[in-house]
Amino acid sequence: MKKIPKNEVINEMKRVHKENNNVVPTMKGWKSLSNISVDVVNRAFGTWKKAWPAIGIEYEKPLYKKRERIIIDLQRAFAKNKNIVKTKDLIRVSGHT
Structure with missing residues (x-):
């Protein structure tokens, strides 16, 4: 292997990063965006999290990994706020404050 x-x-x-609207993709998302594997990135930098800051791009952990979790948090925010959901309400119920 080369x-x-x-x-x-x-x-x-x-x-x-540029083609993904300047957002660091998840490792799973990377697979559909690049021909280079996640393993190659990890070998070059140690870990996925360390790779991005090493090249001058801030790494932020994704708020959500699963669609089901988004739906649950939206339902909770919807019920709590009398059928009106604002971004700040969703962030509050998700625990990402």
Whole structure:
């Protein structure tokens, strides 16, 4: 297996970040956005979380990983706020304050 040079990994990470609306993709999302595997990124930088700051891009943990959790939090915010849901209400019930 041919080793991919670190500068190619960095260029691919920056390309994917830009095409993903300047959002760091999840590892699962990366698979559909890049031909370079997550394992290659992890080998180059140690971990997924360390990779992004190492190339000057802030890594923020995704608020949600599962659609079901989004639905539950929306339902809770909807019920709690008398059928009106604002972004701040959703963030509050999700525990991401």
